[in-house]
Amino acid sequence: MKQVTIGGVPEHFNLAWYLTLKHGEYKDQGINLRWHDYPGGTGAMCKALRAKDIDIAIILTEGIIKDIIEGNPSKIVQTFVQTPLNWGIHVAQHSPYQTIEDLKGTKAAISRYGSGSHLMAYINAENNNWDLENDLNFEEIKDLDGAIQGLTNGTADYFMWEKFTTKPIVDRGVFRNIGNCPTPWPCFVIAVREDFIASHKEDLKIILDIINATTAEFKNIPNIDKTIANRYEQELSDVQEWLSITEWSQSLIDKDTIMNTQKELHALNIIPEIADYEKLTFKL
Structure with a gap:
């Protein structure tokens, strides 16, 4: 069975990953996907990608763009949450x-x-x-x-x-x-180490197909609001408000969004240069 490691924040945004793992959907396809919580967020995950502690990260758009420009050998392969944070x-x-x-x-x-x-x-x-x-x-x-x-x-x-x-x-x-x-941009993207993309493209496609099938129907899962409220110790009314304003994505972040995000980051001196779309993304 293929071993794949993935990281993300232990928050309600990532419940879809927990559900697909719990149901054994990756193992059914011969993939042993291991989830790692990163309470420290994007900075910790950038470090983990560089150290090869994880293969995939569910990570903030602005943080991974900055880190790829600074030498992180990873690529954005998809938007995960389309709405701003x-x-x-x-x-x-x-x-x-x-x-x-x-x-x-x-x-x-x-x-x-x-x-x-x-x-x-x-x-x-x-x-x-x-x-x-x-x-x-x-x-x-x-x-x-x-x-x-x-x-x-x-x-x-x-x-x-x-x-x-x-x-x-x-x-x-x-x-x-x-x-x-x-945020003035979609909040979470899926980033993957370049060497993992090169050697495990088909496994990556399977993983994305599974998670995308779940996020596409996420809001229709019976009692999903109660599940989130219980698991993350949140008020039901807050969860319902969050669900009403949150949209997931099943596609690669577009060029205009990447370029506009970089313009904003560059204007604030957060990034030293504006990189080509192809330097930051990979279309499977």
Whole structure:
């Protein structure tokens, strides 16, 4: 049986992978797909792809584009979630900060440099006309648990993370959400190491066919809202809102989206150059 490793955040976006693995759909096709959780997010997965710890990553669009340009030998083979990611902007419950403008010049908690939480701090700063040189400061906190600790003890002032994932922490009175910042592009893509594409193209096609069949019908799975609410300890009404605004994709990210995303990242000095579409993507 072929051994394949895949990584992603342990969040509701990836439930379709859990369901297909639970049902043994990959094993039925002779593929032993092993899932690895990456609570640290995109920065941790970029590192894992480079180290060959994983073959495939379900990863944020902006993060993998940046890392491929910086030498990660991987390619985007498909969009996974078509809709933007809605990043909540959070402070500690007892923080003095009440508005996004209050955060100008304070310290953002980020999981890693090059991660989504790092890059989106720039997008938020740009949206609010901050000085990108002087109004952004960072504190690395690794993951959500690190953010809770960092905001609570004051080593960082605010933290950006997907708002439905952090909603239970807000509901518990640990964080306060003081605003949201959606990505200007589709949020999650499927990235694969180039050497894996070269040697396992047919296996990759099978894996994508299986997951795409599930995501295409995901919202129609009986009681899927209750399943998500129970598994990820979220309020049913929040899950239902999230389902209503989220669309999956079964196709490769298009050239215009890739180029527009890069223009935005380049304007913020997040990437040093704009790469060709073919450098970043691979069409199976």
